[in-house]
Amino acid sequence: MSDIATIYALGTPVPSRAQPGALAVVRLSGPRAADALMVLAGGKALPPPRRLALRTVRDPASGETIDRGLVVWFEAPHTETGETMAELHLHGGRAVVGGALAAIGRLDFCRLAEPGEFTRRAFENGKLDLTEAEGIADLVAAETDQQRRQALQQMDGALHRLYEDWRGQGLRLLAHLEAAIDFPDEDLPSGLADDVRGGIDRLRAAIADHLADRRGERLREGLHIAIIGPPNAGKSSLLNLLARRDAAIVSETAGTTRDVIEVHLDLAGWPVVLADTAGLRDSPDRIEQEGVRRARARAASADLRLLVLDATGDWRGLRQQVLAATPQWNAASDIVVVNKTDLAPAAGDDAVPLSATTGAGLAALLARIEAAAGALMQDSGPPPFTRARHRAALVDCQDALGRALQATEIALAAEDLRLALRALGRITGVVRVEELLDVIFRDFCIGK
Known part of the structure; x- marks a missing residue:
């Protein structure tokens, strides 16, 4: 010391x-x-x-x-x-x-x-693992109530307990394989191979579900919402209305927005990255074509989409055209906004009427956005992972488990299982080889 x-x-x-x-x-x-x-x-x-x-x-x-x-x-x-x-x-x-x-x-x-x-x-000094340390950093950086809650959960060891439970399951499976390799003359449990295969299958399925859960990444980095629609529908006006400042240029000239403009917001405790995009239309202008390409790419990658249409035109027909060209559209969460209702009232179906000029309808739109965000981020199941390095290690773990299932020899399966555990250990920063011997002797009482 x-x-x-x-x-x-x-x-x-x-x-x-x-x-x-x-x-x-x-x-x-x-x-x-x-x-x-x-x-x-x-x-x-x-x-x-x-x-x-x-x-x-x-x-x-x-x-x-x-x-x-x-x-x-x-x-x-x-x-x-x-x-x-x-x-x-x-x-x-x-x-x-x-x-x-x-x-x-x-x-x-x-x-x-x-x-x-x-x-x-x-x-x-063993006071916390890497996920708990990251939770401390996230708590310091938290800007919304929901980010604070997630950081506290991670700091209190929620992810640590989940990954340690999985690692414990994997260690037991590996110990069984090692025992079969190193002690072939011992009376090992019958059906050992089937038990190990079933255990690997269950662990791999749990990790697959975990990887499909993007709540943690969304909450830490912000829920991405893309504002899309034809030119002059009021997309930039909506962005400014939600941001409560002039973040985007508003003009009656079609095609003003040619790049993606981002604004970070706190909506009911949910961190949001709101993106205004170029108007969706065919254009001979190469710069505008690039803007439309970027708009479609942002719509494809967004967690939630707001389609803004002009109440003074054939907005129902335009809606069908845009939705047909947007395969990522999710009717359960994405929202259609009919703007300029101060000039032409719009009613019907599930579209949200709005006047970005007067603010009429804003409260209803915010309620819809908050409900959609809450549905995407609802707290259910095990705690979500929060960082790209977690995802990379989990993918490595899942790949190794897949190879273990396909292995033609016990020794190869054991090596792949060992690599899977090492990948899990990288997340928490804990990789202890000695535990393997403890599990072997506890489970099989070898040498008594």
Whole structure:
């Protein structure tokens, strides 16, 4: 432990001249965190662990008082990082914070923490796994209530428990195969091959369902909604109305929008990426043709589509044309919006009447969007994965399980199963070979 540096950092936002903070918390972690506190807090005996105490904080080099505040320390290993930790709770002015950080930096056994280093030490000391660490990062970055809830769920170990359960199932299956290979003379359970095959099938099916669930990615990155429709229907006006600002140029000239314009919104707690697209029509203009191509591509990849039509024209006929050319259209969730109802009333079927000019019908449209978003993101089943690296590892795991099912020899099946478990272990950051022996001896009592 003597070779491990004691790190420190400001744990609250950096105060600025325009907005100094009321309070600032400086955190330390490492084998000599308590020593640093002794030096900074005037040489008095430390308070009992986990007890706040009022202390005068001084610069150890000059003896000058920096501030008078609360100090606390925590004994290893029962801390967030698994190391001894300490905190200084000071006034939040720039001079106080700068003086405290400079004073700690003059201690030759302390250094400024690198980004994420407190969380990394917690991972390295077994306080959390990689998914829980990612949950902490997502919680800090959360902008909506739903993102906060998902981050808390992941930080509390929901994904960790799911993947560890799968890894435990895989370890048991692998242990059975290894036992059949290494101990052929033992009395192993009959029907072992069928049991292993069935177990791999069930695990592979569970992972396939998990991969098909995009709730976590949608919630973390934002639900993608594409506004599509013919030119001059009011797509850009709708974008501006929902964004409550002039995010897109609005003009009576058809074909004004030629590229995708994105706006990030919070709709009832759901993070949304709203995209205005070029008007869908045939055009000899090559630039406009590219805009239409991009509009169709965005409609194809979107989670939800809003088709905007002009109430003053043959909007029903245009709707049929656009929907026929949009195979991704989902009648259960996608929404038809008939705009300009202040000029020509529109009624009938499931279309939402709207006037982007007056705002009439906006509340009903928002309710439809929120209901559709809620249906796409509804909390059901196991916790969803949230990152691209999770998906990549799960795909590798599923591929390896598929190869194990097709293997012609037990040894090859065992190797593929081992690779599948390694892929799962990459998600959580836990890969322990020793567990395999534990399962073998527990299940088969070999050598008694």
